[in-house]
Amino acid sequence: MIEIKNLNKIFNEDKKNQFHALKDINLKINSNSCVILKGISGSGKSTLLSILATLSKPTNGEIIIDGESIAKLPDIHASNFRANKIGFIFQSYNLFNELNVYQNVSIPLVPLNLSNKQLDEKTSKALKIANISHKKDELVYNLSGGEKQRCAIARALVNNPDIILCDEPTANLDLENSKKFIEALRSLKKLNKTIIVATHDPIFDDLDFVDEVINIADGKICE
Ligand SMILES: Nc1ncnc2c1ncn2[C@@H]1O[C@H](COP(=O)(O)OP(=O)(O)OP(=O)(O)O)[C@@H](O)[C@H]1O
Numbered sequence: 001m002i003e004i005k006n007l008n009k010i011f012n013e014d015k016k017n018q019f020h021a022l023k024d025i026n027l028k029i030n031s032n033s034c035v036i037l038k039g040i041s042g043s044g045k046s047t048l049l050s051i052l053a054t055l056s057k058p059t060n061g062e063i064i065i066d067g068e069s070i071a072k073l074p075d076i077h078a079s080n081f082r083a084n085k086i087g088f089i090f091q092s093y094n095l096f097n098e099l100n101v102y103q104n105v106s107i108p109l110v111p112l113n114l115s116n117k118q119l120d121e122k123t124s125k126a127l128k129i130a131n132i133s134h135k136k137d138e139l140v141y142n143l144s145g146g147e148k149q150r151c152a153i154a155r156a157l158v159n160n161p162d163i164i165l166c167d168e169p170t171a172n173l174d175l176e177n178s179k180k181f182i183e184a185l186r187s188l189k190k191l192n193k194t195i196i197v198a199t200h201d202p203i204f205d206d207l208d209f210v211d212e213v214i215n216i217a218d219g220k221i222c223e
Contacts, residue, residue: 001028002029002052002065003027004029006026006061008060009048020219021044022047022048027214031192033211034209034210035210035211037199038213038216039200040200045167049198052163083111085162085163087158087161088164088166089149091169093151093152095140096140101127101135101138101151102136105155106119106122106123106158109122126155129154131184145173145177149177161193162193164188170199171201
């Protein structure tokens with residue numbers, strides 16, 4: 001269970017360009033559920049996801065994930081938390097073009113100090129689930145958009161995280177690849193992951209495996 005309590009994010013606090021991006025957010029997200037966080041550009045979706053991923057800290061408020069308070073974790077604990085619990089799929093994939101698919105997918109395992117055998121087993125499994133094993137030796141630079149997305153899915157899965165966060169995952173995909181991404185999400189749901197997708201893409205409307213749609217506007221949750 002993810003509990004968000006009275007969460008606020010103010011950028012550039014006390015400066016002329018201060019901006020209140022998240023305003024008193026309160027949410028409960030059940031484990032193994034798939035939630036769509038819907039809102040127009042600039043509504044605060046990415047800000048909320050990056051705080052949930054411990055990639056940035058809130059100005060105030062609490063986030064409790066499976067009983068652990070994560071909002072103010074010191075950086076070293078935050079990176080351990082991420083390595084064990086979180087898979088993140090970014091809008092722009094955030095892959096290293098000059099590395100091959102296998103190398104990109106195995107990156108989140110580096111902090112875990114695994115043996116080569118364990119590293120290979122986990123990486124191969126993630127490549128298989130994301131249906132990108134056949135390109136494992138290819139440089140990411142040479143992949144199509146849909147293949148880059150599948151590589152990003154494999155990287156998000158490689159540490160077998162409980163929680164998968166997706167930020168505008170279909171923004172750079174055509175309709176066919178967007179539909180394939182939806183089917184990949186459906187499979188992740190069957191693997192009992194908790195999935196949060198931030199999007200304004202109508203393709204996520206009315207999906208049978210989505211448990212809840214949360215609307216966000218101007219940094220606030222709309223009831
Ligand atoms: N580092 C920052 N400094 C100042 N303002 C910021 C910063 N990051 C985000 N913002 C502002 O916070 C608001 C919310 O941004 P956010 O990226 O969370 O929106 P979003 O809903 O994800 O938008 P999009 O769909 O376009 O990605 C925006 O107005 C943005 O300009």
